[in-house]
Structures are given as structure tokens and as C-alpha cells.
Amino acid sequence: MRAEQSPKIVIVDESPIRAAILQEGLREAGFTGVVHINEMQSLLSRIYALDPDVILIDLENPSRDVLEQMFQVSRAVRRPIAMFVDQSDAASIQASVEAGVSAYIVDGLRKERIKPILDLCISRFNAFAKLQDELARTKSALEERKVIDRAKGILMKLKGLTEDEAYVLLRSTAMREKKKIGEIAQSILTASEILK
Amino acid sequence: MTSPLRIGFIPLVDAAALIVAVDKGFTAAEGLDVTLVREVSWSNVRDKLNIGLFDAAHLLAPVAIASSLGLAHVKVPIVAPFNLGLNGNAITVSPGLHTAIMAELDGDRFDPAATARALARVVAKRRKAGAEPLTFGMTFPFSTHNYQLRFWMAAAGVDPDEDVRLVVLPPPYMVDSLASGHVDAFCVGAPWNSVAVDRGIGHILHFVADILVRAVEKVLAVRQDWSEKHPDVLKALLRAHIGAADFIEQPENRAEVASILAQPERIGVDADVIRRTLDGRLKISPDGTLRESNRYLLVGREGAGRPDPMQAAWLYAQMVRWGQVPLSGDALQTAMAVFRPDLYDAVQAPGQTAGERSEAIGAFAGPAFDARDIEGHLRAFAIGRWKPRG
Numbered sequence: 001m002r003a004e005q006s007p008k009i010v011i012v013d014e015s016p017i018r019a020a021i022l023q024e025g026l027r028e029a030g031f032t033g034v035v036h037i038n039e040m041q042s043l044l045s046r047i048y049a050l051d052p053d054v055i056l057i058d059l060e061n062p063s064r065d066v067l068e069q070m071f072q073v074s075r076a077v078r079r080p081i082a083m084f085v086d087q088s089d090a091a092s093i094q095a096s097v098e099a100g101v102s103a104y105i106v107d108g109l110r111k112e113r114i115k116p117i118l119d120l121c122i123s124r125f126n127a128f129a130k131l132q133d134e135l136a137r138t139k140s141a142l143e144e145r146k147v148i149d150r151a152k153g154i155l156m157k158l159k160g161l162t163e164d165e166a167y168v169l170l171r172s173t174a175m176r177e178k179k180k181i182g183e184i185a186q187s188i189l190t191a192s193e194i195l196k
Numbered sequence: 197m198t199s200p201l202r203i204g205f206i207p208l209v210d211a212a213a214l215i216v217a218v219d220k221g222f223t224a225a226e227g228l229d230v231t232l233v234r235e236v237s238w239s240n241v242r243d244k245l246n247i248g249l250f251d252a253a254h255l256l257a258p259v260a261i262a263s264s265l266g267l268a269h270v271k272v273p274i275v276a277p278f279n280l281g282l283n284g285n286a287i288t289v290s291p292g293l294h295t296a297i298m299a300e301l302d303g304d305r306f307d308p309a310a311t312a313r314a315l316a317r318v319v320a321k322r323r324k325a326g327a328e329p330l331t332f333g334m335t336f337p338f339s340t341h342n343y344q345l346r347f348w349m350a351a352a353g354v355d356p357d358e359d360v361r362l363v364v365l366p367p368p369y370m371v372d373s374l375a376s377g378h379v380d381a382f383c384v385g386a387p388w389n390s391v392a393v394d395r396g397i398g399h400i401l402h403f404v405a406d407i408l409v410r411a412v413e414k415v416l417a418v419r420q421d422w423s424e425k426h427p428d429v430l431k432a433l434l435r436a437h438i439g440a441a442d443f444i445e446q447p448e449n450r451a452e453v454a455s456i457l458a459q460p461e462r463i464g465v466d467a468d469v470i471r472r473t474l475d476g477r478l479k480i481s482p483d484g485t486l487r488e489s490n491r492y493l494l495v496g497r498e499g500a501g502r503p504d505p506m507q508a509a510w511l512y513a514q515m516v517r518w519g520q521v522p523l524s525g526d527a528l529q530t531a532m533a534v535f536r537p538d539l540y541d542a543v544q545a546p547g548q549t550a551g552e553r554s555e556a557i558g559a560f561a562g563p564a565f566d567a568r569d570i571e572g573h574l575r576a577f578a579i580g581r582w583k584p585r586g
Contacts (some may be wrong), residue, residue, distance in 0.1 A: 040369070041378060059236075060236060062237050062367075062368060063237075063366060064239045064363070065239050065336055066364045067239075069337055069364045071337065071339050072268075072520070091244075094249075097247060147540060177228075
């Protein structure tokens with residue numbers, strides 16, 4: 001049985017980066033038959049053509065409901081597909097939903113074959129979310145730096161301060177007001193806009 | 197204040213009572229701290245409710261029943277103590293299919309029996325010409341949309357599994373799929389029918405009220421075990437919903453309600469489109485033709501909020517008819533027990549309701565619905581995927 005060798009896995013994800021991260025992880029773990037679908041039109045016919053053993057889909061994807069159609073008795077379906085909802089494994093299900101991924105498994109695939117795939121999915125999805133988080137933080141830190149630089153410039157010009165003095169003034173004001181330096185800098189920019 | 201509640205919803209106008217309950221302060225007035233979580237698929241809403249990430253949810257009534265029966269999925273008993281809306285769906289067809297149906301029409305264009313007969317002739321002609329079967333979009337296998345489309349076309353002899361294709365499409369993709377020709381028609385809730393008409397690529401053929409006078413659509417769903425553990429929280433939640441539904445039904449509040457629902461983090465479409473839905477005054481063709489109905493979407497009025505187990509039985513009968521579940525007396529009882537008028541009545545004195553009369557459904561075809569004899573009822577319909585018992 002093919003499923004006993006290397007199960008064929010389909011990743012349905014509109015994020016190419018996340019799909020690549022997951023695909024790479026699965027390959028490293030020895031799952032060689034991995035296909036990524038990012039085109040949601042005619043999703044079902046592509047899946048039927050690929051005939052996978054496991055389908056992984058991100059929960060931000062509205063097309064998850066399209067996959068639910070596979071449960072229905074229909075001429076198009078060759079094999080029944082059941083979601084990974086073994087009631088004894090509630091923790092694993094909860095972890096996957098919280099990580100933002102869901103799995104559909106062909107009936108008959110052994111549970112011990114599925115577990116490593118799902119665990120890998122969860123860890124890669126969480127890693128991706130962390131990456132996105134870091135990226136967002138870096139972006140906002142960069143933005144904040146720009147705002148502080150501009151506020152320093154205004155202070156230097158209006159009060160005849162050096163750059164270091166301007167920064168010290170910003171920092172001490174922030175401490176006194178119990179606010180972030182970025183917020184104080186932003187209010188200086190806003191005020192200078194209004195007073196222009 | 198009780199512990200915070202997380203409630204999931206799909207951005208559709210029939211989430212109105214839930215959204216208004218929270219955003220207009222009805223839940224806060226009950227001492228509830230509710231966070232609404234906007235979701236992208238019914239599968240997500242169902243799973244997050246089932247595993248406890250949500251305390252309650254805006255849910256398709258048939259999904260609540262399917263979950264309680266364990267159909268195609270994990271079995272988690274769900275109870276529905278409040279109907280978020282009755283009716284509210286519509287069938288929209290492409291301009292090409294609209295022209296074809298109108299050319300074959302032998303009766304009133306708002307009579308579903310006449311349009312279904314016309315559809316049957318269109319389907320027969322296409323088959324003769326060797327054309328691809330027509331494709332109809334609907335939102336979920338266990339959806340009112342699925343059953344309403346099937347009920348309508350099968351009444352005139354169009355077999356929904358043999359003569360046409362029915363495909364699941366997420367509501368936000370419906371309009372684009374109609375525009376691209378991926379589907380020829382769809383059945384979906386508001387605002388998507390109006391969006392298709394406004395874009396000039398669809399005609400609203402039917403309001404679902406043409407097909408069924410009184411059809412439960414979405415429910416407020418909670419896990420049965422949650423309802424038993426938190427009876428007072430549930431009562432407070434119900435009072436907030438009943439208050440919100442009454443607020444929505446007051447015509448002088450409609451503009452405010454539409455602007456609350458239109459917020460980008462709620463439904464996120466033009467307030468005017470939402471207003472038309474609430475008022476039951478819809479543009480049905482790109483040329484601006486208006487159609488009014490006082491039955492388009494019922495939120496609270498005519499006792500709409502009170503769950504009616506007869507409605508659950510009718511939905512179960514559709515599941516049986518289309519082969520999603522075998523006919524069994526036990527399953528019928530389980531399905532009917534999902535709808536909990538007793539929980540509703542515990543916070544609201546019994547008012548005007550449809551009760552257990554046959555008009556509880558009011559289907560345009562077939563005999564009056566009788567939950568005591570589902571087998572006999574289904575025998576009256578020629579097309580179906582079910583097997584009689586014995």
C-alpha cells in the first residue's frame with residue numbers, strides 16, 4: 001500500500017513562504033511526495049487529480065469549506081476522507097487549530113503515520129507566526145527610529161540642542177510622562193505639524 | 197462581570213443580532229465581557245466551538261444538527277437556544293441563465309414552481325445540445341442553501357446530483373465565481389446577492405421566502421455541556437440577543453444598525469447594502485428593478501428568535517432525503533433536541549410564535565411537513581437519495 005511508504009501530502013496555502021517552510025520541513029523528515037496548491041479555483045478537481053493521502057490547509061483559508069464537500073457521497077469521490085479528529089487526541093487537535101492549520105486524512109492511514117506530520121505542521125506554523133511577529137516588530141522599530149530621528153531634528157533646530165542633548169530631552173520627558181520615547185517623538189511631530 | 201466570552205461569527209447580515217448585542221452594549225449591560233471573532237469558514241467556526249476555543253457561535257442551523265449527530269465529523273452535542281435569523285438567503289443567477297429561464301417561463305416569475313419548470317427545460321435543452329451541466333454554488337454541505345436549492349429544482353424534476361453540479365463556495369468568493377463563469381448561479385445569504393446585482397453580473401431570481409415561508413437560517417450555538425455548566429451566563433446572553441433583535445427590528449434604528457454592521461471588522465460592506473437587506477427592499481436586477489418583501493430576513497419579529505424543533509426536524513428530513521444520514525427515529529429526536537425553546541422561554545415569556553403548525557415551514561411544493569412521519573413525507577417527493585426503512 002502506497003500510504004505505508006511515503007504518504008502523498010498536499011499543502012493548500014495561499015502564503016507561498018509558509019508553504020515553502022512546511023514543505024521543506026516535511027522533506028527533511030523524509031516525506032518526499034509533497035505538493036503545494038495556492039490556486040483556489042478548481043481546488044477540488046486538482047485534489048482529486050493528485051489523489052493525496054493527507055491534505056493540510058491553513059485556517060485563514062476560506063476554501064476549507066470546499067474541502068468539507070469531500071465527505072459527501074458523490075460520484076467524484078474515490079476514497080472517503082476524514083478530518084484528523086480522533087476524539088482521544090484532543091490536545092493535538094487543539095494545538096493544530098491554535099497554530100492555524102487543519103488536516104484531512106484519507107481513511108485507513110495509521111495514526112502513528114499521521115502524528116509526526118501533524119506535529120511538524122504545528123511547529124512550522126508556529127515558527128512562521130513567530131517570524132511574522134518578529135518581522136512586524138522589526139518594521140515598527142524601524143518606523144519608530146525614523147520618528148525619533150525627525151523629532152530630534154526638530155528639537156535641535158528649535159532649541160539649538162546637539163543631537164545627544166535632543167535625545168536626552170526626549171528620554172527624560174518620556175520617563176517623566178511614563179510614555180515610550182516613540183510616543184513623545186510622535187507628539188512632537190504632530191505638534192510641529194499643527195503649529196507650522 | 198463574568199469571565200470573558202469568545203464568540204465566533206461569519207461576516208453575514210444574519211449575524212446582526214449577535215453583532216448589535218455586543219457593539220450596542222446589550223451584552224455589557226448584562227455584565228458580559230464578549231469578544232467577537234470574525235472567521236473565514238464554517239469549518240473553523242464549527243471546530244473552534246467544538247474544541248472550546250469559542251464559547252458560542254453564529255452557526256448554520258444544519259451544522260449544529262450535523263455536529264450533534266456526528267455526521268462526517270466529530271460528534272459534539274450542540275444546543276441552539278436562539279435563532280439569529282429566519283430566511284435571508286436568495287438565489288442569484290448569471291445574466292445568461294436569467295435570460296434562458298425567463299424565455300422558458302410559463303407563469304409568474306416569482307413563483308418558484310414556474311421558475312423550476314423553466315430551469316428543467318433549460319437543463320434539458322443544454323443536455324440535448326451537449327453543453328456542460330449548469331453549476332450552482334452553495335456555502336456548505338450542511339447548509340440551508342444546499343437544501344433550498346435542491347428543494348427548489350427537484351420540485352420540477354431537476355435532479356441536483358445528476359442533472360446539474362452543486363459546489364461549495366465560500367461566500368466571499370461567490371460573486372467573483374459568478375462573474376468568471378465558474379458557476380452559473382448560487383444560493384447565499386446577504387450581502388452577497390446584492391453585491392452581485394450591484395456589480396451588474398447577477399439577477400436575484402428568488403428570495404428564499406418564495407420557496408419556504410419560514411426557514412430557520414443561523415442559530416446562536418453553544419456546546420450542550422457549556423450550556424449546562426453556565427446556565428446564568430447563557431440566560432444573560434439570551435436576554436442580550438433578544439434585546440438586540442428587538443432593537444434591530446425598530447425601523448427608526450435601522451440606519452444605526454446598518455452602520456454598526458458595516459464596520460470593517462464586522463461585515464465590512466457598504467451600509468446601504470445592509471440596510472436594503474434589513475428593510476427587505478432589494479435591487480434584483482442590474483437595471484435597478486426593486487423587489488420588496490416583508491419576509492426577506494426576519495430578526496426577532498414574528499417570534500423569529502424562538503427555536504422551533506419542527507424546523508430542526510425539517511432540516512433533518514432534508515439530510516435524509518439527500519443521503520447525508522440514514523433515517524432513524526433516534527437521530528430525529530437528537531436533531532429536534534438541538535433546538536431549545538425551553539431555554540429561550542426561560543428568559544422570555546411565550547409570545548407570538550409559529551408553534552407546531554404546518555406553516556412552520558410553508559414549502560411551495562409537496563405536502564405540509566409532518567415530523568411524526570418523515571418517511572411518509574419524503575415519499576411524496578420523486579427525487580431523493582434515501583432508502584426507505586425495512
